[in-house]
Amino acid sequence: MRPTARLLTFLVLLLLAVLPAHASIANAPGANLEVSLVTYGPGDVYWERFGHDALELRDTVSGEAMNFNYGVFDFNEKNFFLNFARGRMHYLMDAEPTEDEEGYYVQVGRSITRQHLALSPGQAAALRDFLLWNLRPENAGYNYDYYADNCTTRVRDALDKALGGVIKAHLTAQAAGMTYRQQTDRLMSAQPWLMLLLDLGLGPYADQPLNAWQGSFLPAELQANLRDVRVTDDHGGKRPLVQDEQLLSPNHVSVPPALAPDLRMPLGIAGLIFAIVLALTARRRPTAHALLGTLYLIAAGLVGIVLLALWTLTSHHSAWANANLLLFSPLAFLLLPTLWRVRHGIAPTRFANIVLMLQLFAVLATVALHLLPGAVQQNQPWILLALPVWLALAWNLRRVTPARS
Structure with a gap:
């Protein structure tokens, strides 16, 4: 996905939509159209880690080829970052000559793979007509969703529409190999802090079992899944949708791992070490204990x-109903004064004790919810991090008792 200026994008869209005579694919018969899925490997920048793809239409007579993709966004759009934070991201469809688009990905070292697809002339013409319709300025924009409606799901849906639902029928019957969370952690593992923040913010939606159709929200997954799809040929028989596959340019940037990292051990060890340090400093280094506790509570x-x-x-919506809210709660702010009162040997107030009990109950409820049959959200790493720290803080806050009269 590449950012670009909205004005330039709409000028390109307008020229292609209004002046189709300049693009021979716009009026070529379906028999002259070759359709390919072009998949670009992940890049180094965080928004490139998921990869990208496009549909290529090539006129076999004139040799002209255009790439249609759904991954255009504009950092300079009014309130872009506010809309991003609110989950209202505006994306656009775009089209440009294949040579120009692929030249960019060669330059930045991202792999390019082309799969030539077995569409009939009628299907190729229908796909071309839909893409040109979608390219019009009034149709080009859409509300982007990382998992359910992105640049790859739009390509997938356009292909499926042209093929009469064959792809969806085939892929919904198969299970995907990973969940949204696992794919996100895997692809973002090169940026560990960003990966941890995303994992912390994902709710149960990200852990639902997926079929291969849903799992094809990623370019590489769609590329792999199409290899098994078969379509009906002109004689009523079945043939592979992917006629041939070519690696046009190798990858020259870091490749994501095949599996998502297991965060349970590192976060569990980090939580245990922090809890031990809190316990050891509670009596010997009360100021250090208060500072560490303050850091955690904030x-x-x-x-x-x-x-x-x-x-x-x-x-x-992938962040809704997040059980991590029970582990890391705004209630923590209410315990900050108590932490420093205990530092001076002053016992917690009744209010502070109630807040502490509520927080401990919330943490234990998170553990219980996770152990219940049918639990969806996979937040074990964050339970392992938070549980020992909260227990260590509670032990120190409760060890100081009110002095007798």
């Missing part, structure tokens, strides 16, 4: 506010 409170805002104020 971080937990801020995370809780963000998770609550994502659920209640945004359209990021």
